Amino acid sequence: MRSLVIAASLALGAAAAFGASLAQADNLKIGYIDPLSGGGASVGEVGLKHFQFLADEINAKGGVNGQQIEIVPFDGKTNPQESLIQAQKAIDQGIRFITQGNGSSVAGALLDFVAKYNDRNPGKEVLYFNYAAVDPVLTNDKCSFWHFRWDANSDIKMAALTNFLKQRPAVKKIYLINQDYSFGQSVRTQARAMLKEKRPDIEIVGDELHPLLKITDFSPYIAKIKASGADTVITGNWGQDIALLLKAAADAGLQTDFYTYYAGGAGGPTAIKQTGLSDRVFDIVEGNANDAPASAQKTEQEFRDKYGVTLWYPRAVNEMRMFAKAANEAKSNDPKAVAAKLEDMKVEGFDGGEIVMRKDDHQLFQDMFVRSFGPLKPGQKFDEEKTGWGWTTQGRVAGKDTLLPTTCKMERP
Amino acid sequence: MLELITFSTLNGLLYGMLLFMMASGLTLIFSMMGVLNFAHASFYMLGAYFGFEISRRIGFWPGFVVAPLLVGAVGALVERYGLRRVHRYGHVAELLFTFGLAFVLEELVNMFWGKLPVDYRVPPSLDFVAFRLFDTTYPAYRMFMLLVAVAMFAFLIAVLTRSRVGLIIQAALTHPDMVAMLGHNVPRIFMLVFGVGAALAGLAGVIAGPALVTQPSMAALLGPILFVVIVVGGLGSLAGAFVASLLIGLVQTFAVAINVSLADVVGAEAAARLGDLGTVTVAQIAPVIPYLLLVLVLIFRPKGLMGTRET
Secondary structure (H helix, E strand, O other): OHHHHHHHHHHHHHHHHHHHHHHHOOOEEEEEEEOOOOOOHHHHHHHHHHHHHHHHHHHHOOOEOOEOEEEEEEEOOOOHHHHHHHHHHHHHOOOOEEEEOOOHHHHHHHHHHHHHHHHHOOOOOOEEEEOOOOOHHHHOOOOOOOEEEOOOOHHHHHHHHHHHHHOOOOOOEEEEEEEOOHHHHHHHHHHHHHHHHHOOOOEEEEEEEEOOOOOOOOHHHHHHHHHHOOOEEEEOOOOHHHHHHHHHHHHHOOOOEEEEOOOOOOOHHHHHHHHOOOOOEEEEEOOOHHHOOHHHHHHHHHHHHHHOOOOOOHHHHHHHHHHHHHHHHHOOOOHHHHHHHHOOOEEEOOOOOEEEEOOOOOEEEOOEEEEEEEEOOOOOOOOOOOOOEEEEEEEEEOHHHHOOOOOOOOOOO | OHHHHHHHHHHHHHHHHHHHHHHHHHHHHHHHHOOOOOOHHHHHHHHHHHHHHHHHHOOHHHHHHHHHHHHHHHHHHHHHHHHHHHHOOOHHHHHHHHHHHHHHHHHHHHHHHOOOOEOOOOOHHHOOEEEEEOOEEEEHHHHHHHHHHHHHHHHHHHHHHHOHHHHHHHHHHHOHHHHHHOOOOHHHHHHHHHHHHHHHHHHHHHHHHHHOOEOOOHHHHHHHHHHHHHHHHOOOOHHHHHHHHHHHHHHHHHHHHOOOEHHHHHOHHHHHOOOHHHHOEHHHHHHHHHHHHHHHHHHHOOOOOOOOOOO
């Protein structure tokens, strides 16, 4: 009798769970796999808000082929193994689109995982949208049909930064400090190679790799930079690693220029203001709210009003809008059909300028902006983290000028 | 070079003293109660968050005083209603209890303050440059941290060696049963020690919060290194914890400054046989060095530098 009761309740439970999954099956789910705890959480949390905001925007316009988009968060902990477990969990829930950005080591693992999964499970393919992992290898040697990248890869960013450095003859001694993993290593290698070519007179006085998202006090590194006599620091650090680096620089009164990839992230602007380095900290991004088109400024304002944070990822806007467009044009929410439509898709970018998803390697090309951070200039609307300081565009590189060749040999299904 | 050495020493001392503020409580708790408190770094985190919350409402200085007391109270409650009940099931149960507690506290902090770092600022009264040496500035706040840590160390030593309570604690360290026989309330002493240990960690959190980052992962980042400190220093030895804290603080800071790799020492050809290991600089492996020290100490001197009994 007892076993019968158990069996019955199990069956009921299973039926209930099945019913629930049926009810939710109406939504088009996108799995968001990024750090929601640990050192990367400060960026992962804000990234999640972007995608929820963008899903709301698309849903308000009727969704995608009649389906509403639902963002399902998974905590990848900036850890490749953990992220793969989360990806499997997402797939088990029937999710067929995943998006991830933080950590190229994670991106590399996910890319492999998705490619292998799709090989084994024809008809149930999963598509992976990458909005921020910028290791060049992902769209070169390791490229995959199932992976699309909306962020400019690290080489493109470094090319833009070093071009900008060409116009600044005052820069003589550069210190490189990066995170010790695939992306950080690629930044240092490219910086060395490109500087050698474009500014052979520059001396590289230091080349540091430090553990990823584990340092709580950068003072020892700052003391070392100071001792090296560098006048400029180049860093690909992101998350707390950039905020804390700048904070330690402020404490020690380090007066160098900073060329960064991600100084705009959480805590970065506050720390820059502490350093007092007015318009001497630069970053390289795909948009600047302060001189974006009116439509982008409106979205920026809405985002800030709703969440109280800056819209860091114009590329996420491009990603979700292009995804919706591709699916609607394909008249299907099937990943394979969406992928086919995304290839070579050309649209107007969120921050203006034409953007193109190159078919050869699934890398998006877009205008890039070199910005500096300082007191708001007349007419500028957006400051950061209530500092009264904001970003000013110092240079704009047209998307077509960022085209780099790819070694990708895409295998198409 | 002199500049680098000076500032590395200062930074190393500061980091070491911060470690000591936490390790002192941890080593007292361990030697007295036999509990390896995995949640100790969580009290440090609580201290930072309480300090932040109070400083946001009434100011840094009230937070500086009240937050450690609050953390101490939380610690005492944890001992009274948690650990003491678990105690009867033995040390493994206690260990697991504190292990779980660390996760619970982190999750609670996540729920109350979110996962993003909070904006815990240095008070304006300490936000100036203490001194300038070789063109590098040293913030007054860091000097303040150093002073607080030294004051706390002096206070702890004074209490333990000069006061009645200190004598009872010392006695309870080695002969808890005898102390109980003499009519002292040993469980209450345990509660007191646990509370004070937590309060010290809380104090470390309050002063480290504005200088480092106040975020939920701060406990997990600092936790493991505390165990290194108490093992290297020797269990039950406050002086050992002090020496080990400074040692690890200095070693880690100086290691960052050293760019030498194996290839520089034995020559590039010999080092090439070791692959990547040959070219890795000391600076790159700086974060691992304390753990290497832990392993070596356990192998060659299980008592630790100044400990009196085996680990």
